[in-house]
Amino acid sequence: MATPSMITTAATVIERIASLSLAVITLLIFVASLSRYLFATSIPDAHAIASLLLGIAILWGLGSTTWRNDHIAVDLVWQLCPPALRRLMDIFAHLLVTAFIVVLAWVLFGRVITILHAGQTTSDLQLPLWPFYGVAWLGVSAATLLALARLVLLIWRPESLPASTSIVDDAAKEPRDG
Amino acid sequence: MDNNVIALLGFVGLFGMIALRVPVGIAMGIVGVIGFAAVTSLDAALGVLATSPLRTVTNYNLSLIPMFILMGVFASATGMSRELFRAGQAWLGGFRGGAAMSTMAACGGFAAICGSSVATAATMTRVALPEMRRAGYADSLSTGLIASGGTLGILIPPSVVLVLYGFLTDQDIGKLFVAGVIPGLLSILLAFVTIRVLGMLRPDAMPAGERSSWREKFAALRGIWAVMLLFIAIVGGIYMGVVTPVEAAALGAFCTFLIGVLRRRLTLRSTMTCLLDALRTSVAIFTILIGALLFGYFLTVTQSPQLLTAWLTSLPVGEYGVLLLILALFLVLGCVLDPMAMIILMVPILYPVITSLGFDPIWFGIIVVVAVELGMITPPIGINVFVIRSVAPDVPLGRIFKGVMPFVAADLVRLALLILFPALVLYLPGQM
Amino acid sequence: QTLRFAHWLPEQHALPSTGFKEWTESITEASGGAIDFQMFPAQQLGSAEDHFDMVANGIADIAWVNPGYSAGRFPISDLLQLPFVVSDTLNGAAAATKWYQQHADQEMDGVVMCLIHGHYPGTLHAKEEIRHPDQISGMTIRPANSSIANFVSELGGASVQVAAPETREALSRGVADAITFPSGSTILFGIDEITTYHIEFPMYSSWQALLINQNAYQQMSAEQQDVIDDHCTGEWATRITRGWEEMEREGHEQFRDSPDHTMIELSDEEMTAWRDAAEPLREAWAERVRSAGHDPDSLRQDLEERLSEVDALAD
Numbered sequence: 001m002a003t004p005s006m007i008t009t010a011a012t013v014i015e016r017i018a019s020l021s022l023a024v025i026t027l028l029i030f031v032a033s034l035s036r037y038l039f040a041t042s043i044p045d046a047h048a049i050a051s052l053l054l055g056i057a058i059l060w061g062l063g064s065t066t067w068r069n070d071h072i073a074v075d076l077v078w079q080l081c082p083p084a085l086r087r088l089m090d091i092f093a094h095l096l097v098t099a100f101i102v103v104l105a106w107v108l109f110g111r112v113i114t115i116l117h118a119g120q121t122t123s124d125l126q127l128p129l130w131p132f133y134g135v136a137w138l139g140v141s142a143a144t145l146l147a148l149a150r151l152v153l154l155i156w157r158p159e160s161l162p163a164s165t166s167i168v169d170d171a172a173k174e175p176r177d178g
Numbered sequence: 179m180d181n182n183v184i185a186l187l188g189f190v191g192l193f194g195m196i197a198l199r200v201p202v203g204i205a206m207g208i209v210g211v212i213g214f215a216a217v218t219s220l221d222a223a224l225g226v227l228a229t230s231p232l233r234t235v236t237n238y239n240l241s242l243i244p245m246f247i248l249m250g251v252f253a254s255a256t257g258m259s260r261e262l263f264r265a266g267q268a269w270l271g272g273f274r275g276g277a278a279m280s281t282m283a284a285c286g287g288f289a290a291i292c293g294s295s296v297a298t299a300a301t302m303t304r305v306a307l308p309e310m311r312r313a314g315y316a317d318s319l320s321t322g323l324i325a326s327g328g329t330l331g332i333l334i335p336p337s338v339v340l341v342l343y344g345f346l347t348d349q350d351i352g353k354l355f356v357a358g359v360i361p362g363l364l365s366i367l368l369a370f371v372t373i374r375v376l377g378m379l380r381p382d383a384m385p386a387g388e389r390s391s392w393r394e395k396f397a398a399l400r401g402i403w404a405v406m407l408l409f410i411a412i413v414g415g416i417y418m419g420v421v422t423p424v425e426a427a428a429l430g431a432f433c434t435f436l437i438g439v440l441r442r443r444l445t446l447r448s449t450m451t452c453l454l455d456a457l458r459t460s461v462a463i464f465t466i467l468i469g470a471l472l473f474g475y476f477l478t479v480t481q482s483p484q485l486l487t488a489w490l491t492s493l494p495v496g497e498y499g500v501l502l503l504i505l506a507l508f509l510v511l512g513c514v515l516d517p518m519a520m521i522i523l524m525v526p527i528l529y530p531v532i533t534s535l536g537f538d539p540i541w542f543g544i545i546v547v548v549a550v551e552l553g554m555i556t557p558p559i560g561i562n563v564f565v566i567r568s569v570a571p572d573v574p575l576g577r578i579f580k581g582v583m584p585f586v587a588a589d590l591v592r593l594a595l596l597i598l599f600p601a602l603v604l605y606l607p608g609q610m
Numbered sequence: 611q612t613l614r615f616a617h618w619l620p621e622q623h624a625l626p627s628t629g630f631k632e633w634t635e636s637i638t639e640a641s642g643g644a645i646d647f648q649m650f651p652a653q654q655l656g657s658a659e660d661h662f663d664m665v666a667n668g669i670a671d672i673a674w675v676n677p678g679y680s681a682g683r684f685p686i687s688d689l690l691q692l693p694f695v696v697s698d699t700l701n702g703a704a705a706a707t708k709w710y711q712q713h714a715d716q717e718m719d720g721v722v723m724c725l726i727h728g729h730y731p732g733t734l735h736a737k738e739e740i741r742h743p744d745q746i747s748g749m750t751i752r753p754a755n756s757s758i759a760n761f762v763s764e765l766g767g768a769s770v771q772v773a774a775p776e777t778r779e780a781l782s783r784g785v786a787d788a789i790t791f792p793s794g795s796t797i798l799f800g801i802d803e804i805t806t807y808h809i810e811f812p813m814y815s816s817w818q819a820l821l822i823n824q825n826a827y828q829q830m831s832a833e834q835q836d837v838i839d840d841h842c843t844g845e846w847a848t849r850i851t852r853g854w855e856e857m858e859r860e861g862h863e864q865f866r867d868s869p870d871h872t873m874i875e876l877s878d879e880e881m882t883a884w885r886d887a888a889e890p891l892r893e894a895w896a897e898r899v900r901s902a903g904h905d906p907d908s909l910r911q912d913l914e915e916r917l918s919e920v921d922a923l924a925d
């Protein structure tokens with residue numbers, strides 16, 4: 001059976017690929033605006049590809065965020081509760097997270113199939129869209145596995161998980177949001 | 179069941195889940211899908227779930243968010259926050275409360291290249307708190323000041339919150355950015371006044387530092403050329419219309435990266451860390467955004483926001499009465515909700531009320547940001563206060579909240595000024 | 611039965627406030643109040659690009675859909691989106707509706723294709739005089755749709771994607787040099803203050819279809835279906851678009867009359883040059899349609915015959 005640390009490693013690898021996608025988007029938009037400005041030519045489909053890569057980046061990042069329980073949550077009540085109740089709340093909350101991601105992965109699969117059959121393409125180069133959405137979907141299915149793994153461990157081996165973070169620790173680790 | 183009852187139950191369910199520590203975005207998404215199914219059909223609700231999140235994460239205009247976050251992360255890793263503080267010290271350090279004013283000015287400067295308040299607060303805590311301690315400032319003042327100064331991150335452009343507001347309300351993001359400049363400067367000015375007043379009340383808590391020579395002053399300015407260049411390229415570029423906001427974000431992130439590499443502060447390894455940081459922050463924001471849109475479609479299909487708008491606009495309190503009511507709601511929610519979640523949840527519901535009362539949408543965007551800024555520093559949930567506490571774990575939360583109070587008062591004054599004199603917000607975008 | 615009607619125009623726009631209003635009120639009346647509507651304007655139920663899936667999945671019962679927003683998905687309807695196809699969009703809407711009703715089920719699942727219509731033809735609005743397609747090379751254009759974007763790159767120009775409310779800014783600051791748009795909307799967005807040169811030549815029109823969810827239609831009684839059928843005709847396609855058509859045409863005439871604006875009358879040669887420049891787009895369309903398993907020649911011939919009958923063919 002995969003140990004929690006192996007899962008963390010896998011989650012981080014997925015996340016690193018996602019963050020590279022972020023770098024590509026930035027570079028693509030930068031080069032596209034430069035080429036429009038200097039040479040008055042647009043890079044074909046730059047707009048569409050940047051958008052699709054953004055989708056891939058975010059959906060591939062979902063798994064790690066879920067595994068590390070890094071979603072933005074309000075722990076006002078949680079802080080006031082005794083440990084036993086906290087544990088129940090953690091399980092309940094993560095059960096809902098898992099349910100949401102499982103259903104999302106399921107309907108997105110249908111969506112990718114629809115786009116495949118519809119033959120949708122980008123407008124300039126007529127690249128088929130479904131492979132992009134398919135790759136994005138892979139991120140959500142990885143998130144499904146990570147969410148399920150966390151759920152199982154949360155119930156049976158909570159001590160083996162990456163320490164449950166509060167909003168306070170979260171903010172310290174990496175600056176986020178507004 | 180009556181649609182309004184369903185909408186009400188949706189809100190009850192949402193706040194219940196949030197209280198049980200279900201992530202805000204997921205809670206909104208679940209209530210949104212179940213509620214949509216209750217009003218229409220399960221198939222339709224799953225159809226929304228299949229289309230809307232995918233559309234949100236592939237929205238070209240929203241690529242601004244990760245790129246502006248990336249820029250702030252690069253800037254921080256490159257040491258620009260430290261240089262800003264040094265320049266502030268060289269020019270303002272000799273006055274009573276000089277280190278405090280330098281910190282405030284550096285917060286404003288860093289806000290000009292960073293789209294996030296939390297990032298601004300975190301980086302300034304690392305840079306300025308040790309220096310203020312060494313100079314003999316009380317911790318409550320130093321941390322309160324940084325918590326408040328950090329909120330400038332979302333008011334002075336670039337701003338992630340203004341991007342979201344523009345996305346949710348279909349307003350020109352360039353105009354929103356430009357509109358934030360004067361209120362941001364006003365905010366620094368009011369903070370200076372607050373510092374002077376505090377200094378007069380308790381002179382011992384606020385020692386004067388050493389004066390710098392003119393040579394040192396200009397030497398320090400040279401250190402911040404990069405920040406100035408970046409700000410001019412981004413906000414100037416948008417103001418002059420040379421680049422679209424999305425292009426400005428790419429330009430800003432790329433150039434900050436380049437400066438970091440040239441200064442040998444960004445290696446391959448630290449660049450990867452920066453990218454990862456920016457991604458994690460972005461995922462957290464997009465998750466909330468996905469949930470909020472699902473929740474929003476549910477509310478729309480119940481048609482209860484329309485009723486709310488009709489009810490609010492018919493209240494016999496005049497349009498400013500309704501505005502104050504809305505602001506009070508923002509301030510109360512800001513006490514307990516995450517700022518990002520609050521804006522994404524409330525703006526789509528309240529925006530139609532504001533426009534039908536005849537208020538300017540750009541102006542309201544800035545007002546919302548100022549209200550959100552307040553929410554970031556007010557107890558019991560003040561995200562900026564938490565950030566400082568976690569960067570400097572030896573300062574108790576209560577002490578930071580105490581130190582922040584004078585600045586809350588200054589923020590309220592600023593809010594009043596912006597409501598009384600909308601031109602402070604609207605003059606610059608009117609020139610575009 | 612209350613039907614959810616989703617579109618992505620603002621409520622005050624000429625089409626919802628005239629055409630949609632007339633159409634929905636007429637249906638409610640003809641059905642004796644059995645069918646009424648809940649309007650969801652301005653992308654309230656979903657993004658403009660998703661409106662087809664919204665009506666196919668029952669998120670909305672009726673949706674106003676631009677098939678051109680999903681490139682590659684509805685290749686047959688793309689013929690209408692090409693430049694220089696329909697000259698008279700008012701009568702052309704009736705012809706196009708009858709044409710597309712014959713073919714829509716080959717590319718649209720889960721919906722009833724009620725009608726399809728364009729808007730008063732848009733043209734090129736520029737800051738300087740443009741007469742010949744060769745001049746586009748080296749310019750940046752804000753295209754109205756993806757067909758025009760392809761046209762621009764065919765001509766050696768660059769396209770820039772700017773949202774309609776930000777277009778005025780983009781043009782005045784030089785991010786874009788010209789725009790393809792219907793004239794009235796140009797005035798609506800204040801773009802006319804910057805682009806004072808307009809080509810007097812119907813260049814393109816964006817076509818949108820009114821679609822009804824298949825299940826919603828099948829759940830109706832036979833009488834109700836008859837009412838709907840009576841409102842899904844070529845005549846209604848013309849009627850629904852009339853108010854918007856007038857608004858755009860008035861804009862065009864305003865340019866013609868205004869001393870601040872220059873309406874560029876093209877010579878026959880120049881017109882031919884524009885049409886020839888668009889020929890590769892037609893060939894690319896034929897190729898796409900062929901690879902989707904349809905016969906481009908008969909489709910095109912069918913449309914052109916129907917358009918010629920009402921004198922709406924651009925030639």
Ligand code: NA
Nearest residue numbers: 289292331336
């Ligand atoms: Na900022």
Ligand code: NA
Nearest residue numbers: 512513553559
């Ligand atoms: Na608060």
